[in-house]
Amino acid sequence: MDSGASHSFISAHFASCLDVTPDCLSYTLDVSTPTGTCMYTDSVYRSCEMSMAGIPLYADLIVLPIHDFDVILGMDWLSAHRARMDCYRKTVDFCLPDGTTFQFKGDKGFSTPIIYFIRASRYLEKGCEGYEEDTFRLGRRL
Template sequence: MTTEEAKETADVVSGTFLVNSLPARVLFDSGATCSFVSDVFCKQFVTPISVLPDALVVEIANGDKVIIRDRFCDCTLEIDGNPFGLDLLPMAIGGFDVVIGMDLLTRHKADIFFAKKMIQVPLSGGGVVVIYGEKGKGRNPIISAIKARKFLAKGYPSYLAYVVDAKKEKK
């Protein structure tokens, strides 16, 4: 599944979050029993890889089976400044850096609202973290300068991008 397909699909939630302090395209997938990391993305990890006691046979969406023998233990998914520990299994993933499965979602008693593209995760100290997934073409990704200034003042990570439409004619 690509990022654009995830935005248009009602039964998945996706977005960009920090995984081991690295910005990652993350798919929250209630159909996955475990959490996975792209074999390309995990090359940036400092976390050591460990061998599983028993190899896992994972059936992927097209029906093929993949054998996984390794895992990254004690990884961190950061959502709104709140760290969530998880183990990640490396494998070839198209379109995303990390797939969060039911292992993390059930451990943290997450509530999933696919119609709203929203996940609520209760925090151990009280309160809740709300994850809003990216929506399709109807959503405007531009925020105001005032909102951006507030995010920067709170210490949120920021990125500057200069985008040019190469297909557009010059006047």
């Protein structure tokens, strides 16, 4: 879930695993990424079913050539399902239009160091130099 994303997205690779044909948007969507690049798309998978707390929920997922995530549920989906996020408690409360309520609790195991590791790995793959810090605070060149 990404409250900073206006739309919901699906990676092109993950979408290729679906046994459904995407629809064409009536326009080309220009998506700006946090890294400053732009991606263009005109494909969407409509009413994709997913389950949360055993409750079926639906999303229109726009296809993007992203690699780090299979699905990003954005503000379109969060607002349609009347979601309320509590960032401190890492919970999202849902109050569906039919009156059904439930709570999603985030995984506490996924932490910031993992995100930094992913970013560092990308820089190393691009040829940047890196240093590993050991218990004695001495940098070791990678």
